[in-house]
Amino acid sequence: MSTAQRAAAPASRPESVSAPLDVERIRADFPILERKIGGKPLVYLDNAATAQKPRAVIDAIQRYYREQNANIHRAVYRLSEEATREYESVRARVARFLNAAEAREIVFVRGTTEAINLVAHSFVRPRLGPGDEVLITAMEHHSNIVPWQIVCEERGARLRVAPMNRSGELLVEEFEKLLTERTKIVSLVHVSNSLGTVNPVKELVSLARARGIPVLVDGAQAAPHYRVDVRDLGCDFYALSGHKLFGPTGIGVLYGRAELLEEMPPYQGGGDMILSVSFERTTYAPIPAKFEAGTPHIAGVIGLGAAIDYLERLDRSQIAAHEADLLSYATERLSEVPGLRIIGTAAHKAAVISFVLEGIHAHDVGTIVDQEGVAIRTGHHCTQPVMEFFGVPATARASFALYNTRDEVDALVRALFKVREVFG
Amino acid sequence: MPDLGDLYQQLIIDHNRNPRNFRRLEDANRMASGDNPLCGDRIQLFLKVEGGTITDIGFQGSGCAISQASASLMTQAVLGKSTEEAEALFRAFHEMVTGPRDKAPDRQLLGKLAAFAGVRDFPARVKCANLPWHTLKAALQGAEEPVTTE
Numbered sequence A: 001m002s003t004a005q006r007a008a009a010p011a012s013r014p015e016s017v018s019a020p021l022d023v024e025r026i027r028a029d030f031p032i033l034e035r036k037i038g039g040k041p042l043v044y045l046d047n048a049a050t051a052q053k054p055r056a057v058i059d060a061i062q063r064y065y066r067e068q069n070a071n072i073h074r075a076v077y078r079l080s081e082e083a084t085r086e087y088e089s090v091r092a093r094v095a096r097f098l099n100a101a102e103a104r105e106i107v108f109v110r111g112t113t114e115a116i117n118l119v120a121h122s123f124v125r126p127r128l129g130p131g132d133e134v135l136i137t138a139m140e141h142h143s144n145i146v147p148w149q150i151v152c153e154e155r156g157a158r159l160r161v162a163p164m165n166r167s168g169e170l171l172v173e174e175f176e177k178l179l180t181e182r183t184k185i186v187s188l189v190h191v192s193n194s195l196g197t198v199n200p201v202k203e204l205v206s207l208a209r210a211r212g213i214p215v216l217v218d219g220a221q222a223a224p225h226y227r228v229d230v231r232d233l234g235c236d237f238y239a240l241s242g243h244k245l246f247g248p249t250g251i252g253v254l255y256g257r258a259e260l261l262e263e264m265p266p267y268q269g270g271g272d273m274i275l276s277v278s279f280e281r282t283t284y285a286p287i288p289a290k291f292e293a294g295t296p297h298i299a300g301v302i303g304l305g306a307a308i309d310y311l312e313r314l315d316r317s318q319i320a321a322h323e324a325d326l327l328s329y330a331t332e333r334l335s336e337v338p339g340l341r342i343i344g345t346a347a348h349k350a351a352v353i354s355f356v357l358e359g360i361h362a363h364d365v366g367t368i369v370d371q372e373g374v375a376i377r378t379g380h381h382c383t384q385p386v387m388e389f390f391g392v393p394a395t396a397r398a399s400f401a402l403y404n405t406r407d408e409v410d411a412l413v414r415a416l417f418k419v420r421e422v423f424g
Numbered sequence B: 001m002p003d004l005g006d007l008y009q010q011l012i013i014d015h016n017r018n019p020r021n022f023r024r025l026e027d028a029n030r031m032a033s034g035d036n037p038l039c040g041d042r043i044q045l046f047l048k049v050e051g052g053t054i055t056d057i058g059f060q061g062s063g064c065a066i067s068q069a070s071a072s073l074m075t076q077a078v079l080g081k082s083t084e085e086a087e088a089l090f091r092a093f094h095e096m097v098t099g100p101r102d103k104a105p106d107r108q109l110l111g112k113l114a115a116f117a118g119v120r121d122f123p124a125r126v127k128c129a130n131l132p133w134h135t136l137k138a139a140l141q142g143a144e145e146p147v148t149t150e
């Protein structure tokens, strides 16, 4: 195995591959999977956009609103104390989930997008001067491009982009060459949402950190599939979105090393992030409260906690094995569709398959397979530079989660034959 | 449940495969481009307008079948028409794809364009059908900026 391959292994190694995942039991946990779309069973293959929610998450949110709703951190009455305890206990669970050293390294944000913006504005902006550089990769989501463009433009700094090859694999040597004394941060995606590529994050982080360059990892697509260990990865920041992790929308996590979070100025000002305020001077609260101005998305945090508990009760190595099976089965079956070309063929991939059908635009594909109850994403997947690189205006993308089955792959393939039929 | 056959009519499939007036006009005196960046639908429209009449028209572009067929059929429909007649077609087309379901399209006026009546049942695709028409309107009004229907 080459270094690249070794380092590309998922954030955690499957412990030992035991019995297969009991998918039928898992499906029963997700009420929406019982839905019919136009009389046909829903085949939900747009998990990279957002994942479905297990009953445990839906119930936890309901329970919070029905039984525990109160603002947190503010009152002495028991209801508020209970809500505060719930909220803070999720922080501790998220810390464990990511193997962070301390709960105060977990900042609740709206999602990956806000996490990246927070780091761009509070951490990078103050240290960025004219001629400095921010390094990203060719396969970033727009949310890991635009915030950097904004701060670079403002500070006269330069955004550099590490290239990839035609399979959608990052060129590690090129990446390394772009690490210089001018590089003020590296921000890179763990798992690409449009190509499925799993980057060798641990190796990339160590290359940057060896030169004293801090690293942010966009983990939006990694956390739903693999166990993430931020200390093993060695990154300074890690961002994720609750809604892709079977939790609610509007909530996400920024992990940051305490030492860095402590020296960063606040991102937003307001209530809850202060120790004392007078018109002359405000003293900020310690981390993480310093970064959580205003009433947070309490129900979202509680729902996220339930999602993490749900995942923790499952065997993540079984999930990884199941998804790897879906990926290889789908890759094989899709090759039966005439004129179908897969975009993103990295050696190490998550269960995400982007493809184009010769002579048929992705949106026509999306509309026709929807008639068969199959939900896939079509478009540029917020990665326009990736589309440009592969010379396609858009792709269709099937992205899988733990509750998907081989039967659903078959339904997708049948629907694609239907597309061929319509277009004659 | 909307019927796929209503959307992808043979006429639409045919115009997508063999778009008519698919060319750049060297002597165009009106031009506009339309771009739906989220979809990747793109069209460039070239017109020759003489004495208030569209005497020649061509388009180039790429995108989904609905947008390309709509552009192709539109060029056929407005060629030889006065700019007022073209604008009346714009309104009728727009009404057909966005108006209430129970309102039958004006087949007399729309002719072959009535093939797009089914688009109404696929809300995500209305902007694809409309893009060429908004581009036409922009060209007739001499707009400088690319239009979009997203």
Ligand SMILES: Cc1ncc(COP(=O)(O)O)c(C=O)c1O
Residues within 6 Å of the ligand: A048, A049, A110, A111, A112, A113, A114, A141, A143, A144, A189, A191, A192, A193, A218, A220, A221, A241, A382
């Ligand atoms: C790789 C990647 N990064 C960032 C994001 C942005 O996440 P959110 O929209 O939840 O902030 C996404 C979601 O589409 C993603 O797939």
